[in-house]
Amino acid sequence: MRRRPRKSASIAKPYPAVFSPAGRGYLRRMARRRDELQRIAADTFGWSRLTEEQLAAMEQVMAGHDVLAVLPTGAGKSAIYQVPALLLDGPTLVVSPLIALQNDQIEGIEESRAPAAVALNSAQRASERKHAWEALREGSAEYLFLSPEQLASDEVLDAVAELGVSLFVVDEAHCVSAWGHDFRPDYLRLAPVIERLGHPRVIALTATAALPVRTDIVTRLGLRDHREVLASFDRPNLRLGVDPLPNDDDRHQAVITRTRALTADPATRPGLVYVTSRKDAETYAGELAAEGVRVAAYHAGMKAADRERVHEQFLRDELDAVVATSAFGMGIDKADLRFVLHAAAPESLDTYYQQIGRAGRDGEPAEITLYHRPRDLGRQKFLTAAKAPEQALAEVAAVLAGHDAPLTPAELGKEVGVSAAQRTRAVNLLEQTGSVGVTADGRLEYRDSDVDPGQAVEQGVEAAEAHQRLIRSRIDMMRGYAETTGCRRQFLLGYFGEQLEQPCGNCDTCIAGTAEAVSSDGGDFPVNSGVEHAEWGRGIVMSADDDTVTVVFDDHGYKTLSASAVRERSLLTAVSRD
Structure with missing residues (x-):
């Protein structure tokens, strides 16, 4: 396997010209700031060296x-807020979607010399919540972890506002985007919360975000004068x-056989097997356990205590594999996983x-x-074909x-005759179009009197139909990855807007000899440039080579076009991304 040097961080906006007096002064200040950040990271957290991406993000936070x-x-995303937090007056608020994820981050802070970290969540006793508030008010706790749902409470938000929060951190920030693969409506409420707190410096963190998701995150969180630090997606x-595989029986047996072989060798375990249903999780885990594999199932239908038990067993190396639905993932802080198998394709490359x-x-x-x-992805399209909730x-x-x-959401619920799920979806869609907004205290109001x-x-x-088109297009891209004869890594990176000119040498198509080098300049349409199509409107070029151009369109999702057809029929026009 050929190893390539890791790409450095990408900053959305440039530094001052280094040859000007202002530029030289800027660089000196940045160097001093870097030294201070490195010192705090080493002395407080025991991190002898911060990565270029971590430092770049921290510097921009400290610059305001x-x-x-x-x-x-x-890659150590938590460090990006943990270190600067110690240089800013006022506590740091971290919005995190799962209690397990919050607990993992709190444990990491507790093992350092940093001030205390506390959480406020529904699993706590009243005495624990009281102690957490006292620690925050007296200044002995620096980090506060909350879920987005808790910030919908006026009582909680009022108390947080009194703390003088200096840093507002949104973990798993892709959840704010309807383009993302794990969209959560409660994340849409964070922008007014940020403003209610006086818009402290905001850090949005995620492990995966293609350009449309990044744009959505910036817009929906209301980021101001922001900078983007992007590490390479290449692993x-x-x-x-x-x-x-042609049928379910062959696939089932292939997954069982390969999992058994991988878990039999200490050098190739532990690992994860992802499945699409709770039933499959139980079935695969049961068969593997019967063959002597230390394995457990994990899915959202299990009791919370049982899920926590599996989680802890896996982290303690008491299991060689977990067979799981997508419910297993966030908060899994285990560096030595040796395999991830998918018994079926998920709905997107995200x-x-x-x-x-x-x-x-x-x-x-x-x-x-x-x-x-192949039939699985047709089923995915069927399952995701939800109609807009017109009523x-x-x-x-x-x-x-x-x-x-x-109106409060509860007051609205008393006046409409639809289910809570339908009501929530309708509110989200109306928010996306701007007709409805959320006030600073979490109430809903009709905002566009002209409509x-x-x-x-x-x-x-x-808006709902556009989202469905996006979902279907992402399924098509998932199919493209699964069925390409080219380098799979080139295809995967291209989906996220990153070009890899040479085949990677470490995927099945490269080993089979079907992958080829591709041109990365994109001709008239370079990667990440803006384009317009007569039928599909505006979009962004995600990947381009001699044969194809892949564009994600604002209202139609991902489309892969023949490069020769684009040239000969002038299908795309270059436009500004602004």
């Missing part, structure tokens, strides 16, 4: 900018492969990349295999437009 940092799983130690990124975080080789049955949109728009004062409720419904339906 909001920061979006996209770093791979295991050259992961050996990528796809095993195409999800796939994040799941396989949990393997080989120690830099050592790891096996990544997708067991692919819910109409009722929500009419009720909010008919009130002079904003009547009927028009708002039409816009909401259009």
